[in-house]
Amino acid sequence: xxxxxxxxxxxxxxxxxxxxxxxxxxxxxxxxxxxxxxxxxxxxxxxxxxxxxxxxxxxxxxxxxxxxxxxxxxxxxxxxxxxxxxxxxxxxxxxxxxxxxxxxxxxxxxxxxxxxxxxxxxxxxxxxxxxxxxxxxxxxxxxxxxxxxxxxxxxxxxxxxxxxxxxxxxxxxxxxxxxxxxxxxxxxxxxxxxxxxxxxxxxxxxxxxxxxxxxxxxxxxxxxxxxxxxxxxxxxxxxxxxxxxxxxxxxxxxxxxxxxxxxxxxxxxxxxxxxxxxxxxxxxxxxxxxxxxxxxxxxxxxxxxxxxxxxxxxxxxxxxxxxxxxxxxxxxxxxxxxxxxxxxxxxxxxxxxxxxxxxxxxxxxxxxxxxxxxxxxxxxxxxxxxxxxxxxxxxxxxxxxxxxxxxxxxxxxx
Amino acid sequence: xxxxxxxxxxxxxxxxxxxxxxxxxxxxxxxxxxxxxxxxxxxxxxxxxxxxxxxxxxxxxxxxxxxxxxxxxxxxxxxxxxxxxxxxxxxxxxxxxxxxxxxxxxxxxxxxxxxxxxxxxxxxxxxxxxxxxxxxxxxxxxxxxxxxxxxxxxxxxxxxxxxxxxxxxxxxxxxxxxxxxxxxxxxxxxxxxxxxxxxxxxxxxxxxxxxxxxxxxxxxxxxxxxxxxxxxxxxxxxxxxxxxxxxxxxxxxxxxxxxxxxxxxxxxxxxxxxxxxxxxxxxxxxxxxxxxxxx
Numbered sequence: 001x002x003x004x005x006x007x008x009x010x011x012x013x014x015x016x017x018x019x020x021x022x023x024x025x026x027x028x029x030x031x032x033x034x035x036x037x038x039x040x041x042x043x044x045x046x047x048x049x050x051x052x053x054x055x056x057x058x059x060x061x062x063x064x065x066x067x068x069x070x071x072x073x074x075x076x077x078x079x080x081x082x083x084x085x086x087x088x089x090x091x092x093x094x095x096x097x098x099x100x101x102x103x104x105x106x107x108x109x110x111x112x113x114x115x116x117x118x119x120x121x122x123x124x125x126x127x128x129x130x131x132x133x134x135x136x137x138x139x140x141x142x143x144x145x146x147x148x149x150x151x152x153x154x155x156x157x158x159x160x161x162x163x164x165x166x167x168x169x170x171x172x173x174x175x176x177x178x179x180x181x182x183x184x185x186x187x188x189x190x191x192x193x194x195x196x197x198x199x200x201x202x203x204x205x206x207x208x209x210x211x212x213x214x215x216x217x218x219x220x221x222x223x224x225x226x227x228x229x230x231x232x233x234x235x236x237x238x239x240x241x242x243x244x245x246x247x248x249x250x251x252x253x254x255x256x257x258x259x260x261x262x263x264x265x266x267x268x269x270x271x272x273x274x275x276x277x278x279x280x281x282x283x284x285x286x287x288x289x290x291x292x293x294x295x296x297x298x299x300x301x302x303x304x305x306x307x308x309x310x311x312x313x314x315x316x317x318x319x320x321x322x323x324x325x326x327x328x329x330x331x332x333x334x335x336x337x338x339x340x341x342x343x344x345x346x347x348x349x350x351x352x353x354x355x356x357x358x359x360x361x362x363x364x365x366x367x368x369x370x371x372x373x374x375x376x377x378x379x380x381x382x383x384x385x386x387x388x389x390x391x392x393x394x395x396x397x398x399x400x401x402x403x404x405x406x407x408x409x410x411x412x413x414x
Numbered sequence: 415x416x417x418x419x420x421x422x423x424x425x426x427x428x429x430x431x432x433x434x435x436x437x438x439x440x441x442x443x444x445x446x447x448x449x450x451x452x453x454x455x456x457x458x459x460x461x462x463x464x465x466x467x468x469x470x471x472x473x474x475x476x477x478x479x480x481x482x483x484x485x486x487x488x489x490x491x492x493x494x495x496x497x498x499x500x501x502x503x504x505x506x507x508x509x510x511x512x513x514x515x516x517x518x519x520x521x522x523x524x525x526x527x528x529x530x531x532x533x534x535x536x537x538x539x540x541x542x543x544x545x546x547x548x549x550x551x552x553x554x555x556x557x558x559x560x561x562x563x564x565x566x567x568x569x570x571x572x573x574x575x576x577x578x579x580x581x582x583x584x585x586x587x588x589x590x591x592x593x594x595x596x597x598x599x600x601x602x603x604x605x606x607x608x609x610x611x612x613x614x615x616x617x618x619x620x621x622x623x624x625x626x627x628x629x630x631x632x633x634x635x636x637x638x639x640x641x642x643x644x645x646x647x648x649x650x651x652x653x654x655x656x657x658x659x660x661x662x663x664x665x666x667x668x669x670x671x672x673x674x675x676x677x678x679x680x681x682x683x684x685x686x687x688x689x690x691x692x693x694x695x696x697x698x699x700x701x702x703x704x705x706x707x708x709x
Contacts, residue, residue, distance in 0.1 A: 055532050056527060056532035056533075056633070057532070057634070058534070058632070060532045060533040060534070061533045061534055061630075064532075064533055188678075188679055214677060214678070215677060215678065215679070216678050217678065217679060217682075219638070220678065221628055221629030221630070222428060222628075222678070224424035224427060224428065224559075224670065225421065225424050225670050225673040225674050225678070226673075226678070228417060228420045228421055228424055228674070229674065231420075232416065232417045232420070245534050245536075245629070245630040245632075248534075248536055248629055248630045249628055249629035249630070252539070252544070252558070252627075252628065252629070253556070253628075255544055256544060256545070256546055256556030256557065256558055256559070257546065257554055257556060258545075258546050258548070258554045278533075278535070278536055279536065280536060280538060282538075282544065283544075
């Protein structure tokens with residue numbers, strides 16, 4: 001084989017890879033004639049719901065646990081007689097950590113399976129990808145993960161925290177601890193970039209300095225340079241919005257560089273108990289997280305939830321905030337349907353305002369106007385056992401404010 | 415200054431990783447001209463071998479040491495199998511090896527998913543490798559990076575010696591230079607092909623072990639690395655071990671400096687542009703000889 005030929009072949013190889021990548025990205029949108037919406041199939045004695053999570057790819061580390069806890073809620077509800085006398089029949093789809101796939105599978109769940117509601121998605125990118133699908137088909141999505149806010153859709157219920165229930169309280173905590181400067185590290189997509197915009201606005205209004213911000217592509221595992229930059233910045237704390245298993249590489253590098261929770265604490269908003277376990281406690285001990293729920297959160301509702309989860313999936317499986325929010329979302333949907341007396345999307349939405357549920361995290365209330373829920377904010381510290389223990393909480397549920405309208409410094413954001 | 419040295423080391427350590435993943439390709443692609451798209455999956459096999467061994471041998475340090483030779487053999491055996499079943503039928507049609515091995519890579523990824531599950535897994539690094547060496551002036555050098563650098567150095571040295579000094583190396587070079595002449599001289603070319611593939615794929619396995627020290631192990635980890643590895647081999651000059659080594663470190667340092675000055679994504683684009691520009695200027699790569707032997 002001559003050299004020239006070798007190169008031509010390699011060019012061929014690159015083209016093939018590029019074509020494959022393009023083909024994977026081309027979103028498949030079927031006909032959009034269903035502007036009236038597709039009504040759920042409730043003719044039999046079951047009602048179908050969709051479960052849409054990444055069971056493979058870089059996000060699977062997080063999303064599989066969400067799927068598991070949705071299944072737990074479905075089984076509990078079925079065991080207690082179902083919803084409006086109908087048993088729930090879950091239909092699972094794998095979003096494969098790939099946003100076009102999420103949109104495609106959402107369309108399939110709504111139009112082919114005719115589900116009454118869909119539970120799932122994790123990354124904001126996947127939510128943004130499926131949002132038009134749910135709006136076009138007038139179908140319901142329950143989204144269980146904290147996110148960057150500045151969004152509202154009539155067809156999405158947000159059961160995770162919005163920024164004023166997680167990021168802002170996290171910053172308040174750091175400020176109270178005396179942090180004067182921050183370094184921002186995140187994955188390169190919508191959630192971290194928007195979150196960091198909010199953090200920078202907060203910092204400016206509160207006399208904090210943002211010494212730098214860096215983004216790594218989702219799934220990236222090369223953090224040498226970012227860690228060097230963080231270290232040489234000498235910031236008081238790092239605000240981490242990395243998603244998925246990039247965190248594994250980041251925290252390994254962080255420890256290798258000699259940085260510790262004592263010298264430069266990291267506040268993470270996307271690492272919960274399951275991720276702590278798989279990243280390795282040795283890398284995370286003492287680091288901070290901001291969430292609304294921890295496995296250690298006290299209360300009878302949580303004891304029941306944790307016991308049921310461990311009984312079903314194994315004693316070594318921790319529970320986490322997104323899992324709890326996903327679990328709660330099934331119960332909230334059930335309560336809405338029962339209040340509405342119907343599975344019809346518009347009636348369910350109308351019935352949603354003021355629905356409450358004794359959740360493992362404490363009492364949550366649905367705010368019909370924003371379709372978010374009021375939640376208590378909590379900052380926790382990772383312990384040697386891999387569990388997170390609360391070091392601070394907001395005392396009472398915080399009313400959701402996705403557009404941060406009640407914060408003067410956030411004026412220019414939305 | 416501290417930052418500069420720190421960044422230089424980061425660049426060198428990225429280079430060491432690149433070198434480890436490209437070294438096997440320098441043999442199978444550079445020497446034999448086979449475009450093995452499954453090379454990335456051999457890296458994955460090495461990483462999963464480390465993971466499996468750690469379930470058996472709980473002491474992280476020992477399991478890592480045992481993993482190195484075992485991963486070499488596991489990935490090497492997979493390479494031999496691939497060569498024996500498919501590639502040897504396609505030596506005359508190099509472009510087809512691309513398609514065939516791509517198919518194999520997809521099969522291997524699915525196999526990994528079926529065996530180990532879709533979510534990525536992690537290994538525990540030995541305590542010795544999670545720390546760092548503190549140099550004067552506040553410079554810290556991560557132990558796991560030093561380990562990878564040493565590993566890459568050993569692999570290069572071993573490969574160089576094997577190719578230059580041993581009878582096997584002479585036979586490999588003979589087959590690469592002129593297969594027919596080698597055959598009439600009494601060299602069992604088919605066996606040499608298989609041996610070359612064993613070593614090349616085995617090196618991918620070693621790279622896989624090294625990567626477990628840095629990040630998660632998953633079914634698609636190989637696909638992220640294979641393009642980088644091909645780039646290193648092509649830019650280095652196909653069939654040139656020396657070029658592979660130099661280019662791996664050059665790209666590592668370029669990536670690290672680009673990253674420091676801009677962002678990770680922009681740095682990747684910069685590296686690609688630099689490569690395209692370089693290949694316009696020197697399409698044959700950094701080093702070339704008239705005969706395609708390792709020098």
